[in-house]
Amino acid sequence: MKHLVDLKDIGEQGIQELLHLTDRFAEVCQRPIPKVPALRGRTVAMVFFEDSTRTRMSFDLAAKRLSADVLDFPTHASSLSKGETLRDTVETIGALGVDALVIRHGVGGLPSEIAHEVGEYISVINAGDGLNAHPTQGLLDAYTLCQHFNGSAGPEASLAGVHIGIIGDVRHSRVARSDVDVYTKLGATVTVVAPQSLQPSDVDKWPVEVAENLDEVLPKFDVVGLLRIQTERMDDSSALPVTDYVERYGITEARATTLKDDVVITHPGPVNRGIEIADSVLDGRPNVLVSKQVMNGVALRMAVLFRLLGSGIEIE
Amino acid sequence: MADRERRMTPPYGGVFVARTTVMDAAQVQRALTRIGHEIIERNQGLEDVVLVALQTGGVEVSQLIARILFEIEGVDVPLGTLDVALYRDDIGLRPVMPEAETDIQTDLGGKIVVLVDDVLFTGRTIRAALDALTDFGRPRAVQLAVVIDRGHRELPIRPDFVGKNLPTRRDEVVDVNAEGVLLGEMRK
Numbered sequence: 358m359k360h361l362v363d364l365k366d367i368g369e370q371g372i373q374e375l376l377h378l379t380d381r382f383a384e385v386c387q388r389p390i391p392k393v394p395a396l397r398g399r400t401v402a403m404v405f406f407e408d409s410t411r412t413r414m415s416f417d418l419a420a421k422r423l424s425a426d427v428l429d430f431p432t433h434a435s436s437l438s439k440g441e442t443l444r445d446t447v448e449t450i451g452a453l454g455v456d457a458l459v460i461r462h463g464v465g466g467l468p469s470e471i472a473h474e475v476g477e478y479i480s481v482i483n484a485g486d487g488l489n490a491h492p493t494q495g496l497l498d499a500y501t502l503c504q505h506f507n508g509s510a511g512p513e514a515s516l517a518g519v520h521i522g523i524i525g526d527v528r529h530s531r532v533a534r535s536d537v538d539v540y541t542k543l544g545a546t547v548t549v550v551a552p553q554s555l556q557p558s559d560v561d562k563w564p565v566e567v568a569e570n571l572d573e574v575l576p577k578f579d580v581v582g583l584l585r586i587q588t589e590r591m592d593d594s595s596a597l598p599v600t601d602y603v604e605r606y607g608i609t610e611a612r613a614t615t616l617k618d619d620v621v622i623t624h625p626g627p628v629n630r631g632i633e634i635a636d637s638v639l640d641g642r643p644n645v646l647v648s649k650q651v652m653n654g655v656a657l658r659m660a661v662l663f664r665l666l667g668s669g670i671e672i673e
Numbered sequence: 674m675a676d677r678e679r680r681m682t683p684p685y686g687g688v689f690v691a692r693t694t695v696m697d698a699a700q701v702q703r704a705l706t707r708i709g710h711e712i713i714e715r716n717q718g719l720e721d722v723v724l725v726a727l728q729t730g731g732v733e734v735s736q737l738i739a740r741i742l743f744e745i746e747g748v749d750v751p752l753g754t755l756d757v758a759l760y761r762d763d764i765g766l767r768p769v770m771p772e773a774e775t776d777i778q779t780d781l782g783g784k785i786v787v788l789v790d791d792v793l794f795t796g797r798t799i800r801a802a803l804d805a806l807t808d809f810g811r812p813r814a815v816q817l818a819v820v821i822d823r824g825h826r827e828l829p830i831r832p833d834f835v836g837k838n839l840p841t842r843r844d845e846v847v848d849v850n851a852e853g854v855l856l857g858e859m860r861k
């Protein structure tokens with residue numbers, strides 16, 4: 358496969374290989390000059406139909422540290438607003454000689470459709486599609502946990518024996534979907550914690566345990582994976598007043614006392630301080646890996662870009 | 674043997690079949706001892722000398738040389754490893770993966786770097802290594818030590834310290850391991 362659209366398409370071994378490759382690029386990022394010439398002459402186009410700061414900057418930096426050229430496709434000011442179809446736009450980008458398309462779009466499944474259309478000559482990398490998937494975030498979260506527990510991913514990355522709670526707005530979270538994919542493939546036990554209204558309708562088909570009452574399960578977790586409350590994706594029916602949310606699902610100072618001492622806290626960012634987690638917990642506890650996630654995101658995306666554009670070896 | 678070389682040598686992959694033993698373990702040890710003395714002589718001691726081994730074939734050799742240097746001078750020279758995959762000039766032409774660890778803890782600025790590899794062949798790996806080194810600082814000098822120089826250079830690169838010059842055919846394969854040096858070929 359020359360695309361990265363959904364972690365569902367990749368087996369355990371393919372994931373382990375990507376995580377191990379990330380070890381190499383994490384080392385590159387530590388060098389006095391953290392840049393390698395591996396993708397000189399390759400061009401990566403960034404096509405973001407939804408707002409993004411971290412993911413976009415992270416992909417941008419990853420491509421530049423591999424010496425690839427980066428083209429920014431301004432989706433607001435483009436001919437798309439002149440009525441050009443997305444398909445024609447993508448064909449145009451392809452005709453410019455672009456080697457990879459990093460795409461984020463509000464419609465789930467769109468990157469996969471584009472991969473089918475232009476996939477013969479362009480690699481498509483999904484940077485988040487609707488509620489469907491955010492594969493690089495899932496991979497970097499898994500990498501960050503492997504690094505925390507084992508120092509590095511190593512050739513046979515595993516999260517066996519680790520109990521991970523994914524807490525919050527699971528229904529509207531593509532990050533949760535990709536996290537569940539990668540965590541369970543690496544052998545972790547995953548519990549999804551959300552009020553009924555923020556659980557996905559098909560959650561009974563997920564390979565996870567489901568809980569509504571956070572206080573019952575919180576002390577069992579080795580990892581607390583927080584999700585951002587996504588007000589922009591909520592309609593009124595699923596919305597929960599913020600004060601209710603904090604009371605039932607926020608990692609408040611009081612609730613933090615019930616956590617395991619060495620519990621690990623992750624959050625894909627941006628954090629709504631005081632909602633998903635209290636300031637004092639976020640800033641005061643050890644093993645809050647939020648900035649590690651950001652750091653590792655660059656190395657992970659370098660691994661993905663190099664694997665797809667440089668290695669000459671497809672992902673299985 | 675260097676996996677790298679195995680994959681560079683057509684036919685790609687296959688099984689290495691040895692034809693002759695070029696050097697036995699004792700001969701390799703004597704050659705490396707001589708190289709150790711030469712490194713010390715050339716650099717008038719070991720001040721600022723750092724050994725950087727090319728992954729994967731140079732790693733064991735560099736450890737042997739480091740032990741010899743310690744026996745002669747009583748100095749522990751810093752050791753590093755370098756995987757040059759991301760600097761290769763054939764990315765896109767054949768499968769390339771950075772499969773081994775790069776570990777250079779020393780700032781190479783102002784140092785004398787002795788690159789160590791098992792076999793010198795086309796010189797393209799060394800070209801890539803020279804590029805990679807500059808990302809770790811600006812060494813005062815870079816020198817090259819290899820167990821075997823088998824010829825067929827494609828770039829203007831020469832070794833400073835050589836265990837043995839070994840005339841080969843292009844399609845032959847040289848295997849350096851703990852038991853010595855073997856000459857043979859890859860068979861499907």
